[in-house]
Amino acid sequence: MTLMTGAQYIESLRKLNTKVYLFGEEVKNWVDHPMIRPSINCLALTYDLAQDPQYVDLMTAKSNLTGNTVNRFSHLHQSTADLVKKVKMQRLLGQKTASCFQRCVGMDAFNAMFSTTYEMDKKHGTQYHDRFKKYVTYIQDNDLVVDGAMTDPKGDRGVSPSQQRDPDLFLRIVEKRADGIVVRGAKCHQTGSINSHEHLIMPTQAMTEADKSYAVSFAIQSDVPGLFMVYGRQSCDTRKLEKDADVDLGNKQFGGQEALVVFDDVFIPNDRVFMCEEYDFSGMLVERFAGYHRQSYGGCKVGVGDVIIGAAALAADYNGAQKASHIKDKLIEMTHLNETLYCCGIACSAEGYATEAGNYQIDLLLANVCKQNVTRFPYEIVRLAEDIAGGLMVTMPSEQDFKSDLKVGQSGKSIGEWCNKFFAAAPGVTTENRMRVLRFLENICLGSSAVGYRTESMHGAGSPQAQRIMIARQGNIAQKKELAKVLAGIKE
Amino acid sequence: MLIGVKYCGGCNPRFDRGKAFQAIKEQAHDDIEFKVAEEGVEYDYLLVIGGCSNCCASYCQYNVKNGTLFVWDGETHVDKTIDNIHKMMK
Numbered sequence: 001m002t003l004m005t006g007a008q009y010i011e012s013l014r015k016l017n018t019k020v021y022l023f024g025e026e027v028k029n030w031v032d033h034p035m036i037r038p039s040i041n042c043l044a045l046t047y048d049l050a051q052d053p054q055y056v057d058l059m060t061a062k063s064n065l066t067g068n069t070v071n072r073f074s075h076l077h078q079s080t081a082d083l084v085k086k087v088k089m090q091r092l093l094g095q096k097t098a099s100c101f102q103r104c105v106g107m108d109a110f111n112a113m114f115s116t117t118y119e120m121d122k123k124h125g126t127q128y129h130d131r132f133k134k135y136v137t138y139i140q141d142n143d144l145v146v147d148g149a150m151t152d153p154k155g156d157r158g159v160s161p162s163q164q165r166d167p168d169l170f171l172r173i174v175e176k177r178a179d180g181i182v183v184r185g186a187k188c189h190q191t192g193s194i195n196s197h198e199h200l201i202m203p204t205q206a207m208t209e210a211d212k213s214y215a216v217s218f219a220i221q222s223d224v225p226g227l228f229m230v231y232g233r234q235s236c237d238t239r240k241l242e243k244d245a246d247v248d249l250g251n252k253q254f255g256g257q258e259a260l261v262v263f264d265d266v267f268i269p270n271d272r273v274f275m276c277e278e279y280d281f282s283g284m285l286v287e288r289f290a291g292y293h294r295q296s297y298g299g300c301k302v303g304v305g306d307v308i309i310g311a312a313a314l315a316a317d318y319n320g321a322q323k324a325s326h327i328k329d330k331l332i333e334m335t336h337l338n339e340t341l342y343c344c345g346i347a348c349s350a351e352g353y354a355t356e357a358g359n360y361q362i363d364l365l366l367a368n369v370c371k372q373n374v375t376r377f378p379y380e381i382v383r384l385a386e387d388i389a390g391g392l393m394v395t396m397p398s399e400q401d402f403k404s405d406l407k408v409g410q411s412g413k414s415i416g417e418w419c420n421k422f423f424a425a426a427p428g429v430t431t432e433n434r435m436r437v438l439r440f441l442e443n444i445c446l447g448s449s450a451v452g453y454r455t456e457s458m459h460g461a462g463s464p465q466a467q468r469i470m471i472a473r474q475g476n477i478a479q480k481k482e483l484a485k486v487l488a489g490i491k492e
Numbered sequence: 493m494l495i496g497v498k499y500c501g502g503c504n505p506r507f508d509r510g511k512a513f514q515a516i517k518e519q520a521h522d523d524i525e526f527k528v529a530e531e532g533v534e535y536d537y538l539l540v541i542g543g544c545s546n547c548c549a550s551y552c553q554y555n556v557k558n559g560t561l562f563v564w565d566g567e568t569h570v571d572k573t574i575d576n577i578h579k580m581m582k
Contacts, residue, residue, distance in 0.1 A: 053528045054510055057549045058501025081550075088503035088548070095504070306504065 094303015109148025250443025298345020505543025507566025
């Protein structure tokens with residue numbers, strides 16, 4: 001099968017029977033729902049750009065499994081150059097959508113599962129790696145979106161999965177049959193889950209023998225019986241339900257999506273099971289997936305940052321403040337922060353290495369440093385963007401007011417005329433364009449897109465402390481002490 | 493003359509690569525044909541258009557008889573590339 005177009009992808013979603021709930025009700029036509037569709041548009045773009053000669057070099061790759069051209073989102077990285085291109089692709093898509101485009105979790109899961117199943121088979125004599133290769137080939141051949149799902153609800157953080165009062169707070173195997181397993185539990189915060197053809201499930205943390213029923217990995221179609229999703233709402237999300245909403249949305253076309261994915265006793269056939277109680281490999285899988293995903297943030301958030309910097313500069317132009325030295329300096333600082341994140345994404349890719357299975361893994365220390373910076377710098381970038389934009393970003397009347405012809409006051413002017421009079425700024429700039437760029441910034445700084453740019457930067461791919469633990473493990477303090485001893489003339 | 497065209501992926505281009513290519517195409521002689529590069533096709537030359545000095549597009553997979561031209565600066569490389577193409581035709 002050839003690569004799908006964006007339109008074909010959207011049509012393929014209509015054929016699924018995915019169960020989606022929002023505001024306490026089932027959404028039958030979720031593909032066209034105004035709150036969900038912007039996130040689908042992001043994924044459609046991952047298909048369309050793969051057909052465009054100007055973007056093909058980043059958006060596609062040659063499969064090591066089949067030799068065919070595949071979308072890079074389903075590719076197993078074959079070199080450090082592939083890892084670098086992954087980050088560049090993510091920056092590109094961040095620039096084009098200013099949103100989370102949701103397809104990275106699957107790519108990162110494929111690569112982590114590929115190398116982990118190889119090493120698991122080597123130790124335990126299992127047959128997961130060949131199964132997984134067949135699965136990835138199927139995904140590549142059919143150009144599907146897969147939600148790589150890791151995060152469990154986790155309940156009481158002070159106790160292990162098996163010690164939870166409710167054993168379902170971590171996804172687990174509840175029955176082993178000759179032909180497969182039955183699983184129960186949930187995955188939280190699942191990026192793009194509703195828009196995914198398939199789910200690839202991984203354990204959420206390292207497990208011990210007592211927790212072995214939680215050490216489970218498998219793939220499943222998104223519309224099987226017992227599997228359903230509850231849509232995660234976002235700040236200002238109901239603006240998308242307003243009639244003819246446009247300017248007030250900030251970014252009408254694109255957006256992100258997270259959902260709670262529930263497994264209510266779902267049967268998984270054996271050929272789709274890739275870990276079944278091998279608890280000693282759950283830590284490796286988590287560490288590798290997290291490493292790839294922390295690399296990812298050095299691309300996607302940088303692309304979004306590019307758009308924010310551009311919007312802030314536009315806002316300054318429209319306000320007539322573009323020549324002020326402090327504005328120029330703030331734009332420099334935003335660029336410095338953004339490109340620092342990119343440096344980290346490129347560095348952990350360039351320093352990658354071949355796994356035993358043959359695909360390439362990022363440098364874990366540098367990937368964790370990358371993500372640690374991502375938990376901080378976007379916050380400073382949006383702070384500076386808000387500084388440059390001015391308070392009007394959050395106090396401006398609605399689009400309907402700017403367009404209203406209702407006469408108010410004593411001089412016969414309409415609400416729209418009053419708004420356009422008092423919100424005019426630099427010569428030659430329409431109030432509509434000024435309003436558009438400020439609404440764009442509002443959306444990304446504290447509206448529905450802030451989910452993707454701010455809080456996802458904090459907690460996505462692991463919260464800050466998770467990276468600090470990895471930095472501590474990988475930091476090699478002992479070697480640094482030896483360096484100091486040599487130069488200080490210390491002999492012990 | 494058949495020239496294969498390959499773009500980098502455009503992650504953060506410093507200029508409009510599509511416009512640069514259009515400028516080259518419009519100023520090139522009529523008997524030069526530009527086609528998006530494909531594997532398995534033989535080209536007289538390959539034109540690689542990168543958005544920055546890294547010019548990271550992969551191009552070794554293409555079958556090229558006479559050489560590869562690189563464009564990664566929208567201001568200075570367009571005219572130079574047209575000159576080079578015309579010189580190569582002589």
